[in-house]
Amino acid sequence: MTAGWALAAALVLCVGLVAGKDNLRVAYGWREMDFKYDSPEQRWSAIEKGAFKPANVLPFGLEIHRNRMFVTLPRWREGVPASLAYFDLNDNSTTMPVLTPFPSWVAHSLTEADPELVSPFRVRADRCGRLWVLDSRISGVLEKTKLYGPAQLSVYDLHNDNLLRRHVLPEGQTKQSSFFANLAVDDGDCENTFAYLADLGAPGLVVYSWKERESWRVQHHFFHPDPMSGNFSIQGIEFQWDDGLYGLALSKPQSNGFATLYFHPLSSTMEFSVSTSVLRNKTLATSSDIYREFKVLGSRGLNAQAGAQCLDAETGVLFYALPNQNSVGCWQTSNSYKSQDRVYTSSNDLVFPSDVKIDDERRLWVLSNQLQVFIYDELYPGSINFRIMTASVKDAITGTSCNVVASKLPEIISRIDDILKPLPGLKTSKSSAGATTYSLGAMLLACCLLLRSWLL
Ligand SMILES: *[C@@H]1O[C@H](CO)[C@@H](O)[C@H](O)[C@H]1NC(C)=O
Ligand SMILES: *[C@@H]1O[C@H](CO)[C@@H](O)[C@H](O)[C@H]1NC(C)=O
Ligand SMILES: *[C@@H]1O[C@H](CO)[C@@H](O)[C@H](O)[C@H]1NC(C)=O
Numbered sequence: 001m002t003a004g005w006a007l008a009a010a011l012v013l014c015v016g017l018v019a020g021k022d023n024l025r026v027a028y029g030w031r032e033m034d035f036k037y038d039s040p041e042q043r044w045s046a047i048e049k050g051a052f053k054p055a056n057v058l059p060f061g062l063e064i065h066r067n068r069m070f071v072t073l074p075r076w077r078e079g080v081p082a083s084l085a086y087f088d089l090n091d092n093s094t095t096m097p098v099l100t101p102f103p104s105w106v107a108h109s110l111t112e113a114d115p116e117l118v119s120p121f122r123v124r125a126d127r128c129g130r131l132w133v134l135d136s137r138i139s140g141v142l143e144k145t146k147l148y149g150p151a152q153l154s155v156y157d158l159h160n161d162n163l164l165r166r167h168v169l170p171e172g173q174t175k176q177s178s179f180f181a182n183l184a185v186d187d188g189d190c191e192n193t194f195a196y197l198a199d200l201g202a203p204g205l206v207v208y209s210w211k212e213r214e215s216w217r218v219q220h221h222f223f224h225p226d227p228m229s230g231n232f233s234i235q236g237i238e239f240q241w242d243d244g245l246y247g248l249a250l251s252k253p254q255s256n257g258f259a260t261l262y263f264h265p266l267s268s269t270m271e272f273s274v275s276t277s278v279l280r281n282k283t284l285a286t287s288s289d290i291y292r293e294f295k296v297l298g299s300r301g302l303n304a305q306a307g308a309q310c311l312d313a314e315t316g317v318l319f320y321a322l323p324n325q326n327s328v329g330c331w332q333t334s335n336s337y338k339s340q341d342r343v344y345t346s347s348n349d350l351v352f353p354s355d356v357k358i359d360d361e362r363r364l365w366v367l368s369n370q371l372q373v374f375i376y377d378e379l380y381p382g383s384i385n386f387r388i389m390t391a392s393v394k395d396a397i398t399g400t401s402c403n404v405v406a407s408k409l410p411e412i413i414s415r416i417d418d419i420l421k422p423l424p425g426l427k428t429s430k431s432s433a434g435a436t437t438y439s440l441g442a443m444l445l446a447c448c449l450l451l452r453s454w455l456l
Pocket of ligand 1: 090092093
């Protein structure tokens with residue numbers, strides 16, 4: 001028992017030393033989302049007809065391009081008048097901006113035979129001025145479900161908001177239980193851009209080549225959910241999810257010219273990676289020879305299932321949402337995967353972090369939306385339900401282990417690894433007092449090494 005307390009104290013000490021500084025601030029907050037209609041009469045008419053039910057509109061994904069903040073508003077239920085919209089980041093007259101549908105109201109009209117947009121969960125803006133919209137083509141995920149055909153990728157020109165291209169996923173690349181909810185865009189070359197589309201329903205990854213105008217589906221065990229990691233519990237709401245591939249983030253190109261894709265299933269605490277050189281080669285990616293090309297990075301630990309993630313190319317820091325912990329985590333990709341930290345935690349401001357993005361000015365943006373209340377209970381329209389938080393990447397990682405100079409730490413961290421590896425005491429409370437004390441010593445030593453590496 002004494003050894004246990006001492007270990008706990010040592011952990012608190014260590015965590016205290018490397019803890020994040022919670023530097024994010026709330027930039028926007030909404031009770032309910034609202035839209036910019038042509039006139040107040042049109043807005044009221046939409047509400048009367050049930051075309052706009054404010055209680056059913058939930059912001060889910062973010063993206064930033066120049067002065068525009070894009071927000072996806074998936075059609076979980078009826079009454080979502082537009083599933084993709086934006087507001088102006090330069091307009092600082094309000095912290096509850098109303099949304100303008102993108103690219104137009106007409107694009108969201110479900111009375112069209114083949115609507116332009118049905119229900120995107122995520123969008124990505126690339127550095128070439130294009131917006132990549134991954135449309136699930138499913139309306140009413142939670143009630144009155146209607147399918148509008150297979151998922152599709154729509155690419156817009158952000159200079160004039162024109163639709164440049166529409167790629168409907170061909171047969172065989174979507175399955176009966178497919179659900180495409182996230183994507184990454186590999187925009188190193190504007191003419192030879194690739195999009196990676198994550199299927200969380202029928203675990204898989206679809207690769208789309210802009211140049212070749214074709215896509216292919218990649219299978220791997222690492223895209224599957226972990227049956228032991230499906231238990232979620234957020235602010236007293238408990239639920240079980242069985243979702244596959246979800247979180248995606250790209251590094252900048254490595255020495256071979258190809259970026260690394262970091263990825264994880266939603267119902268999992270594991271992180272994996274693969275070089276895009278494997279994914280981009282259709283022959284290789286669709287063959288059965290790729291198993292060993294995928295790497296296991298490690299586990300984030302109990303209750304550390306992660307949602308969306310993004311990577312800051314300059315520092316190499318990966319940011320990810322931790323819904324079970326009301327937290328945004330970070331990992332310096334040049335360090336060992338054991339060296340995780342938290343950037344921000346709040347059971348008030350950050351209930352269900354739903355998206356994390358970094359803009360061109362290297363500001364981090366985080367959306368929290370209380371998704372678990374929206375799905376399993378009911379949001380109270382009198383309080384702030386949705387928040388967008390922000391900080392510069394620099395401020396966000398200040399005081400965290402993600403800020404540690406990469407050249408010194410990996411060596412230290414791998415040494416810590418070696419010290420701790422053979423010790424069972426750290427992982428189980430049932431271990432003998434001797435083992436615990438032993439590992440406590442190792443822990444303290446590790447802390448000292450870490451501290452020293454910083455102070456030097
Ligand atoms: C809004 O932003 C402009 C330009 O950044 C600034 O000059 C102005 O003081 C801001 N207004 C408020 C109310 O913060
Ligand atoms: C799921 O999580 C809750 C809350 O942490 C816990 O009480 C419950 O025992 C867990 N259930 C399973 C099957 O692990
Ligand atoms: C793609 O992969 C195949 C099979 O491994 C290989 O033979 C081929 O050279 C690769 N193509 C390119 C362009 O790298």
